[in-house]
Amino acid sequence: MNAATALPLPASTSPWRLCVAPMMDWTDRHCRAFHRVLAPGARLYTEMLHAQALLHGDVAHLLAQAPGERPTALQLGGSEPQALAAAARIGARAGYDEINLNVGCPSARVQAGRFGACLMLEPALVADCVHAMQDAVSVPVTVKCRIGVDDQDDEADLDRFVDGLVHATDLGVLVVHARKAWLKGLSPHENRTLPPLDYARVHRLKRRHPSLTVVLNGGLLDVATARAQLAHVDGVMLGRAAYHDPWVLACMDAELRGVQPPARATALRALKPYVESELARGMPLRHITRHVLGLYLGRPGARRFRRLLTEGALHQEAGWELIEQALVLVETA
Known part of the structure; x- marks a missing residue:
């Protein structure tokens, strides 16, 4: 732990208080098994799986979980409401505790398939997708997005996007990567580092929707930075810090549970x-x-x-x- 442990702990007791982000090629079941022994209280996310992969692929392989891994969320990509609903049913039957819709990935391949961050430009379609998934499963259906894409106004357009979801669906949890995504001109790596972080924008979103569980993602590289955000939002999602420096994850989880991390x-x-x-x-x-x-x-x-x-x-x-x-x-x- 570090000196930040001397500060008062945040009051949030949300099941989403500490999450590990879905990361392509990284958060497979072996990674999640390791993260679970480090962080018994964290919520883990799969890599993004396209809905069509579940409908036509090897479900047993794609959805395999390690013993004791739960609670785990399945992240889906796609933009066809009925396909996403069918994939959500498969995920829920496989024992996943949450189905998360990716509305934040900026890669060119994802854009070509009309899913990921480009869906922020189609809020009505996102609402249709979420509504169909919620009708299909009893576990929470959540969304992970950015604060905006390209030349969107990250104040008005983000409010419009979230307001539409809240009013048209029973959305209860929103994960927000506190950066814009630039669909033209930036690589996926650059989209994770170059657009400036705007935590205050996510804080304002939480104040606008006090009953919505808001989880902040992006740039949370150490315990002190992550725990400070819990004064403003319901949860934090660690990404590459949890992977490259997994001891950060262990220390954050231990602090929130009021215990010492193991050796x-x-x-x-x-x-x-x-x-x-x-x-x-x-x-x-x-x-x-x-x-x-x-x-x-x-x-x-x-x-x-x-x-x-x-x-x-x-x-x-x-x-x-x-x-x-x-x-x-x-x-x-």
């Missing part, structure tokens, strides 16, 4: 039953260890820890003993 080695060893179960099923170790490389970020021995896991996990016979060897390197540094 790093203790947290990683709690993953052993999952790792051994996956190895027994034929899963290569590298698919799991790639998610834990940041656990000792900034600590003595961190580079050797990462190198041993990265190189050692390439061997087909690599097993749990490799993780123990890496722990010895870093814990004795």
